[in-house]
Amino acid sequence: MAPFFIGEMRQIRRFFVAYSLNCYTGYQFKCMMLSVYSQRYKPMTASALSIESSSLEDIKELNLSYLMVAQRLLREDYAVGLYRLGINDDVAQVLLKLSMSQLLALACTPSVICGFRLNDMSLLSSLAHDNMRGALQQARTTLALSQTHSSQAQLSPA
């Protein structure tokens, strides 16, 4: 992991103290952490790409939110966290061990790191069969999410 500059280190420590005192909301905290980090790794051509940079920021924000929520869910209740995130046991173990700086480094990639869980076919079929007029939509989505995963697991050993 690349070391922070001393000034940044102080800034980040201040954020951490403030965060632990609940002075900042999670969102503010994440924004600040990201701004510090993106200053550090700002590419030289950033001004030329100013149109895209806001969506890049959005992607980093999404990545960091995802990773932080994932860690929190797994710490609260490991098995339920696995169910909600739809990830493997092995991946979850690694995710739990990541430190804050590793998390930030992962989040700062320019592509989205979390995937879409409803694969195309099951999503299409669940949306196309809207003969219930919106009733039971949650139940249907849960069935699709929990069952696609188990069918993948049955396929994988073969």
Added chain:
Amino acid sequence: MTKSVFAEGREISLACRMISYGARLQVLEKETSLSYDRLSKLYKEIRGKAAPKGMLPFSCDWFMPWHPNVHATLFYSIYNYFITQTSLPPIEAIISAYGLYLEHDEVRSAKEPVLSFTRAWMLVRFVNNNMLQLSNCSECATKFITYANEPQSVFVCPLCRPPIRIMGSIRGETSRAKRGSKRKSDSAVHASMDA
């Protein structure tokens, strides 16, 4: 008789979680090694009234009508996920899956959940003893709870082919209450099923 205090503490906390979901004493007796007297005392302390007596609901048929079937399938597919994907012990998987089942809007909008904890526990036992099974719908490929040995090639799930009376109540509700929220139409389904 030497008995681990730690293990007993764990069993008591397990029993507490099950009682808070409304488990019957027979379920607690089967899943923990605590005595009947202690369990009934625990029940009274947590829920403030004596545990209901009598036999457990033992019928497979209860899971077959449309509304219970959807709820049973919802619970069982979450439970099945825990069993196949995680290393949770079965009773823990039932408790966690029941907690997740209770989170759904369809369950929360009703006065009390369609599938009680005891029924959910019985459902797992029925499937384990090959009286019920999960069958693939031939139209949408979603798995649903059916009797064991249901012919797989012709099975169509209750969501792809719901009974006419339920369709009627849903249509009526949506045309009457276009301004209403989605939750409203869910509660209409519940109301029509309760009647």
